[in-house]
Amino acid sequence: MTAALTAKGRATRARIVESAxxxxxxxxxxxxxxxxxxxSGTSKSQLFHYFPEGKDQLxxxxxxxxxxxxxxxxxxxxxxxxxxxxxxxxxxxVVARYEAQGDTxxxxxxxxxxxxxxxxxxxxxxxxxxxxxxHLAAGVxxxxxNGLLPxxxxxxxxxxxxxxxIQGGVSIMLATGRPGHLEAALDWGIARMREGAVPxx
Amino acid sequence: MTAALTAKGRATRARIVESAxxxxxxxxxxxxxxxxxxxSGTSKSQLFHYFPEGKDQLxxxxxxxxxxxxxxxxxxxxxxxxxxxxxxxxxxxVVARYEAQGDTxxxxxxxxxxxxxxxxxxxxxxxxxxxxxxHLAAGVxxxxxNGLLPxxxxxxxxxxxxxxxIQGGVSIMLATGRPGHLEAALDWGIARMREGAVPxx
DNA sequence: ACGGCTCTGGACCGTATGGTCCAGCCGTCT
DNA sequence: AGACGGCTGGACCATACGGTCCAGAGCCGT
Numbered sequence: 397m398t399a400a401l402t403a404k405g406r407a408t409r410a411r412i413v414e415s416a417x418x419x420x421x422x423x424x425x426x427x428x429x430x431x432x433x434x435x436s437g438t439s440k441s442q443l444f445h446y447f448p449e450g451k452d453q454l455x456x457x458x459x460x461x462x463x464x465x466x467x468x469x470x471x472x473x474x475x476x477x478x479x480x481x482x483x484x485x486x487x488x489x490v491v492a493r494y495e496a497q498g499d500t501x502x503x504x505x506x507x508x509x510x511x512x513x514x515x516x517x518x519x520x521x522x523x524x525x526x527x528x529x530x531h532l533a534a535g536v537x538x539x540x541x542n543g544l545l546p547x548x549x550x551x552x553x554x555x556x557x558x559x560x561x562i563q564g565g566v567s568i569m570l571a572t573g574r575p576g577h578l579e580a581a582l583d584w585g586i587a588r589m590r591e592g593a594v595p596x597x
Numbered sequence: 598m599t600a601a602l603t604a605k606g607r608a609t610r611a612r613i614v615e616s617a618x619x620x621x622x623x624x625x626x627x628x629x630x631x632x633x634x635x636x637s638g639t640s641k642s643q644l645f646h647y648f649p650e651g652k653d654q655l656x657x658x659x660x661x662x663x664x665x666x667x668x669x670x671x672x673x674x675x676x677x678x679x680x681x682x683x684x685x686x687x688x689x690x691v692v693a694r695y696e697a698q699g700d701t702x703x704x705x706x707x708x709x710x711x712x713x714x715x716x717x718x719x720x721x722x723x724x725x726x727x728x729x730x731x732h733l734a735a736g737v738x739x740x741x742x743n744g745l746l747p748x749x750x751x752x753x754x755x756x757x758x759x760x761x762x763i764q765g766g767v768s769i770m771l772a773t774g775r776p777g778h779l780e781a782a783l784d785w786g787i788a789r790m791r792e793g794a795v796p797x798x
Numbered sequence: 799a800c801g802g803c804t805c806t807g808g809a810c811c812g813t814a815t816g817g818t819c820c821a822g823c824c825g826t827c828t
Numbered sequence: 829a830g831a832c833g834g835c836t837g838g839a840c841c842a843t844a845c846g847g848t849c850c851a852g853a854g855c856c857g858t
Contacts, residue, residue: 400804402803402804402805402855404805404854405804408805424712425709425710425712428845429845430844430845438806438807439806439808440809440846440847440848441806441807441808441848441849441850442805442807444846444847444848445806451846499713504709507772508626508705509626511627512625518772521772522772522773525769525773553784553785556777556778556782557762557778557781557782557784557785557786560762560765560766560769560778560779560781561762561765563765563768564760564763564765564766564768564782565761565764566765567765567768568761568764571719577757577758577760578761580754580757580761581757581761581762583754584754584755584757584758588789588792591789591793601833602834603825603835605824605825605835606834609835609836629815630815630816631814631815631816641817641837641839642818642820643835643837644817645817646834651816651817652816652817
């Protein structure tokens with residue numbers, strides 16, 4: 397079904413997904429197919445032409461779109477966490493990104509809307525978290541291999557704890573509007589690694 | 598309006614809130630007034646008799662009910678975090694509590710449903726986080742005052758980072774079904790404090 | 799130029815759901 | 829005992845929303 401798409405068709409489909417993402421960021425849970433339709437300048441039939449399985453299929457596409465952006469927005473910093481300075485630059489980008497996002501949580505909204513029942517939504521989030529943590533672990537490994545951390549350092553627990561701190565910091569920011577917890581989690585985490593650092597001669 | 602409640606009325610109201618909480622834990626977002634009505638063995642008119650402002654008011658009452666349970670479930674451990682052993686006991690209770698809760702997030706659901714727009718929902722969550730963090734800070738202060746941490750220890754950042762780690766760990770558990778991140782955040786956090794500990798003679 | 803495909807518009811439908819209303823029950827107070 | 833007022837049942841309503849359908853426009857290969 398996707399194979400039959402014309403260039404025009406592909407453009408329309410993309411427009412729908414992007415518009416839907418915007419609407420969802422603004423209206424959250426209460427976003428309706430009609431909102432998306434009017435925002436994207438399409439008609440009801442187009443929505444169901446490109447997403448025959450209905451709303452959930454569209455929301456899933458939006459979720460994938462948003463998930464892709466999460467990691468993209470952290471690049472190129474997330475990809476080269478090999479010095480403490482790089483870690484701090486990345487920290488700043490993460491804080492800035494989520495501060496800019498304000499009190500909306502696109503993926504959270506989508507996840508709650510589509511529901512745990514749908515395996516697709518879960519898969520997207522799980523995959524995002526896995527990749528994210530892998531990047532963090534690669535960063536910890538990089539500083540370790542640079543001789544900044546002892547060879548025996550527990551990379552995976554560190555990456556997992558860092559990821560948890562970020563997620564929690566973002567959650568709390570959504571509730572309170574303050575980025576303090578996200579900052580505390582990142583700073584505390586990075587500082588903790590540095591405390592375990594190999595003293596530089 | 599609340600003042601005019603008979604003992605019977607108060608009982609019915611409580612039954613409605615508790616039933617609603619159960620239904621929301623099971624059905625999540627898709628919980629409907631009719632589900633709550635049938636689960637609580639009441640009628641539509643009773644729902645609106647006790648919550649004249651409608652569904653949002655009821656959901657808010659449920660949110661308060663759930664928020665109260667969050668901290669209660671961590672007692673008495675959360676209240677006396679004055680030794681490292683106490684911290685570990687508390688850690689186990691937190692992990693057990695959220696593991697038992699499984700992949701449902703009552704407060705998260707409620708928050709997403711009622712929406713950020715409603716000031717009431719936000720206030721409940723903010724208050725919960727504030728109290729929770731205060732307990733953690735009190736615990737850090739307690740071990741510090743017991744001479745286990747240096748007097749200059751940054752209590753507030755530690756408490757904030759710990760809270761963020763918990764929140765994130767729970768979020769990730771909701772998505773993946775695995776408690777690993779919650780455990781990693783707690784263990785890493787407590788270990789970090791112990792690394793800063795005053796050596797015992 | 800023509801046949802067939804995709805793409806688009808928009809009227810229409812079924813229904814789930816929050817909310818209203820009113821009649822009658824029951825407890826409680828004097 | 830009687831009356832007042834909270835308590836309860838359940839029929840009823842309005843409507844928002846996801847989804848269907850069909851007719852026609854527009855593009856594309858042959």
